[in-house]
Amino acid sequence: MDHGKTTLVDAMLRQSGVFRENQQVSERVLDRNELERERGITILAKNTAVVYRGHTINIVDTPGHADFSGEVERILSMVDGALLVVDAAEGPMPQTRYVLRKALEQHLRPIVFINKVDRAEADPAAALDGVIDLFIALGAGEDQLEFPVVYGSGRTGVATLTQGESGQDLRPLFETVLEAVPGPHALQGPLQMLVSSLDYDDYLGRIALGRIHRGALELGQTVAMMHRDGTQTQGKVAKLFVFRGLERVAVERAEAGQIVALSGLADVFVGETIADLMEPEALPGLVVDEPTLTMTFRVNDSPFSGREGRYVTSRHLRDRLWRELERNVALRVEETDSPDAFVVAGRGELHLSILLETMRREGFELAVSRPEVILRGAGDAIEEPYEELVIDVPEAHVGAVMEGVGRRRGELVDMGATAGEGRRLVFRIPSRGLIGYRGEFLTSTKGYGTMHHVLLGYGPAGPPPPRRNRGSLVASETGEATSYALDQLADRGAFFITPQTPVYRGQVVGEHTREKDLDLNVCKRKHVTNVRNATAEEAIRLQPARILSLEDALEFLADDELLEVTPQNLRLRKAVLDAEERHKIIKARQKAAEAQG
Numbered sequence: 001m002d003h004g005k006t007t008l009v010d011a012m013l014r015q016s017g018v019f020r021e022n023q024q025v026s027e028r029v030l031d032r033n034e035l036e037r038e039r040g041i042t043i044l045a046k047n048t049a050v051v052y053r054g055h056t057i058n059i060v061d062t063p064g065h066a067d068f069s070g071e072v073e074r075i076l077s078m079v080d081g082a083l084l085v086v087d088a089a090e091g092p093m094p095q096t097r098y099v100l101r102k103a104l105e106q107h108l109r110p111i112v113f114i115n116k117v118d119r120a121e122a123d124p125a126a127a128l129d130g131v132i133d134l135f136i137a138l139g140a141g142e143d144q145l146e147f148p149v150v151y152g153s154g155r156t157g158v159a160t161l162t163q164g165e166s167g168q169d170l171r172p173l174f175e176t177v178l179e180a181v182p183g184p185h186a187l188q189g190p191l192q193m194l195v196s197s198l199d200y201d202d203y204l205g206r207i208a209l210g211r212i213h214r215g216a217l218e219l220g221q222t223v224a225m226m227h228r229d230g231t232q233t234q235g236k237v238a239k240l241f242v243f244r245g246l247e248r249v250a251v252e253r254a255e256a257g258q259i260v261a262l263s264g265l266a267d268v269f270v271g272e273t274i275a276d277l278m279e280p281e282a283l284p285g286l287v288v289d290e291p292t293l294t295m296t297f298r299v300n301d302s303p304f305s306g307r308e309g310r311y312v313t314s315r316h317l318r319d320r321l322w323r324e325l326e327r328n329v330a331l332r333v334e335e336t337d338s339p340d341a342f343v344v345a346g347r348g349e350l351h352l353s354i355l356l357e358t359m360r361r362e363g364f365e366l367a368v369s370r371p372e373v374i375l376r377g378a379g380d381a382i383e384e385p386y387e388e389l390v391i392d393v394p395e396a397h398v399g400a401v402m403e404g405v406g407r408r409r410g411e412l413v414d415m416g417a418t419a420g421e422g423r424r425l426v427f428r429i430p431s432r433g434l435i436g437y438r439g440e441f442l443t444s445t446k447g448y449g450t451m452h453h454v455l456l457g458y459g460p461a462g463p464p465p466p467r468r469n470r471g472s473l474v475a476s477e478t479g480e481a482t483s484y485a486l487d488q489l490a491d492r493g494a495f496f497i498t499p500q501t502p503v504y505r506g507q508v509v510g511e512h513t514r515e516k517d518l519d520l521n522v523c524k525r526k527h528v529t530n531v532r533n534a535t536a537e538e539a540i541r542l543q544p545a546r547i548l549s550l551e552d553a554l555e556f557l558a559d560d561e562l563l564e565v566t567p568q569n570l571r572l573r574k575a576v577l578d579a580e581e582r583h584k585i586i587k588a589r590q591k592a593a594e595a596q597g
Contacts (some may be wrong), residue, residue: 004115005061005062005154006061008113008115008154009059011170012050012174013048013245016051034361035354035358041063041065042061043354044068045061045062045063045072045197047059047060047075047209047259048061048243049244050245051244053174057177057178058078058243058259060075060078060079062099064095064096064099065350067347067348067349067350067351068351069099069102070288070289070331073102073286073287073288073330074270074271075196076103077196077211077213078211078259080108080181080183081109081177081180081181082100082103082109082110084096084111084131085154086112086130087115088119088122088127089119089121089122090127091127091130091131092127092130092131092134093452094388100134100135104135104138107141109180109181111147111150111181112128112131113150113152113159114149114150114151114152114163115153115154117151117153118153118155118156124151124163125163128149132145147180150172150173150176151163152167152173161176183257184256184257184258185256187214187256188214189215190215190275190276190278190279190280190281191214191216191217191275192213192273192274192276192281192283193217194211194213194273194283195209195270195272196210196211196286197210197327198268198269198326198327201263204238204239204263205266206263206265207261207263208261208262208263209261211259211260212254212256212257212258213256214256215256216253216255216256217237217240217262217274218237218253218254219237220236220238221237222234222235222237223235223237223265223275224274224276225265225268226272226274226275226282228269228271228272228285235266235267237264237265238263239262240252240253240261240262241260241261241262242259242261270327271286272285288329289347290374291330291331291332291345291346291347291374292345292347292348292373292455293345293347293348293349293351293352293371293431294343294371294372294374295352295371295372296341296342297317297366297367297368298342298368298369299312299313299317299341299366300365300564300565300566301340302367302504302507302577303505303577304564306365308568309364309366309566310363311362311363311364312364314339314340317342317364318335320359331346331351332344332345345374349371349435349554352371353554356368356550356565360565361567364565366565367562367573368563369563369575370559373432375461382460383461384430384460384461384462385455386457386459387428387429387454387456388453388454388456389428389429389434389451390425390452390453391424391425391441391449391450391451392422392423392450393422393423393448393450394449395421395423397444397446401445401449404437404444405425405433405437407465408433408465408466409463409465410427411427411428411429412426413426413427414426428456430465432464432465436468436555436556437555438451438551439555439556467558467559468556469515470493470511470514471514471515472511472512472518472572473492473509473511473520474506474509474520474574474579475504475505475506475507475520475521475522475523476579477521478503478505479502480500480501480523481500481502482522482523482524483499485521485523486542490542491513492512492513493510493511493513493518494511494543494546495509495522495543495545495546496510496572497509497522503522503523505577505578505579506574506576506579507573508573510546548570549570550565553572560574560575560585561574562574562575
């Protein structure tokens with residue numbers, strides 16, 4: 001959700017004196033991850049601290065997208081309040097509901113910041129009404145409903161307590177934080193600290209981050225590590241840091257209420273307690289929602305395997321996935337009967353695609369299956385996850401959107417107007433109905449629509465939604481694609497490859513115009529003869545290839561297809577490469593279905 005949280009933190013850092021007046025600072029300075037800067041979203045929760053009027057204000061910037069809600073859940077134990085940033089034009093969105101519900105469950109008293117009030121289409125009053133309705137719908141307590149409201153713009157760095165006034169700086173926001181957010185309760189007694197995040201340094205090794213809930217922590221202190229399995233080990237604090245702006249400052253001692261980073265504890269994990277050695281007491285562990293989507297990660301066994309990746313074996317894949325489990329609390333990994341395949345469960349397609357993109361940039365080469373939702377229950381009581389889908393679309397495309405969502409078992413819950421001549425449609429739809437819908441949505445709205453969705457919960461499972469209504473174009477020969485072949489086959493569908501692209505037998509090279517798959521030879525060359533004709537010298541003009549991104553490729557996958565992920569390429573392929581074997585499997589399934597029918 002681009003409501004401007006990270007940009008607002010930039011302004012708070014700048015006005016609190018963290019940067020010099022002439023210092024060049026990039027936008028969204030906390031989004032240091034390469035993927036975060038490319039996509040313009042926050043993926044990992046990050047903390048910083050500013051000093052205002054002698055008070056240290058610790059700030060934790062969290063992701064707004066529901067797929068990364070595990071990052072929100074793991075840091076809730078570190079904070080005493082929440083700053084809810086809402087776009088003055090768009091108002092609360094589905095992701096706002098999810099993150100706010102988690103904050104209210106922790107009995108935090110939010111401060112509402114109506115952001116981007118300088119936009120031409122801004123309507124702060126309507127945005128505030130939407131926030132109040134959302135608080136009531138989520139069952140907020142009376143004290144939580146009495147939330148303070150600040151209006152402003154994170155980009156220009158101004159805030160005011162009265163709607164319509166022009167602010168000068170962010171002092172009204174800082175003052176509201178000091179008044180509304182309680183200071184830390186300096187509990188006396190033996191040390192207790194819950195590890196909320198892990199980092200790594202080439203010189204210091206593993207670094208544990210968290211907030212001291214009770215007691216004090218000193219440099220060189222020997223502490224107890226209380227693990228999730230009930231065991232207990234001990235270690236010595238080698239380095240101790242607190243946060244000042246974007247830097248970690250080494251200290252000798254830290255008190256209850258401070259957010260610290262410490263090294264020297266090689267065996268500690270997220271959700272575990274660091275406690276006093278003589279009187280160890282564990283804090284309640286992290287409680288995170290269960291994942292809703294699974295994919296199978298497996299060793300790449302295509303004819304091109306091992307050409308582009310550094311890490312290609314099952315041992316490399318297993319070690320990397322288990323390392324991810326140490327810090328990604330919303331992820332689940334299970335081994336299968338095959339040593340070369342692992343079932344990975346996450347919060348959504350974006351959650352898993354970010355993991356895939358990170359791994360491919362690290363040099364991993366693997367193959368993944370089509371995403372599938374996690375069903376629960378048995379017999380007649382099977383349940384599936386449902387989501388709230390909010391779509392903003394021009395009125396001319398409302399009919400196409402409602403038809404497309406209806407085919408996927410979506411139910412219209414609400415419809416209203418947006419800024420301009422648009423419409424906002426709110427649907428309740430099964431999560432598996434959304435798999436593969438984004439491409440169809442962009443086509444039906446000609447790129448003018450936006451969609452957001454968030455998990456609502458589980459409900460009775462219905463019939464599976466329809467799959468894509470077009471088949472795949474599958475390469476029948478191994479070789480190099482030629483312009484001549486692609487031109488001759490142009491009427492068969494849209495291609496995902498360009499001339500001179502190496503392909504192998506069984507690779508998906510395009511989308512068919514019809515429902516069934518089609519095997520074709522994209523490596524065919526024109527025969528050279530001594531006979532000339534009138535069209536011999538005509539240049540071949542090909543339609544531009546449809547190059548798929550990682551998310552596009554995951555959405556396109558059929559049940560019998562895999563996505564080959566390498567540092568240099570994304571290739572769609574059939575799970576069974578041989579065409580004859582595929583046809584035998586299809587016939588066997590058809591006979592089995594007829595026998596059951």
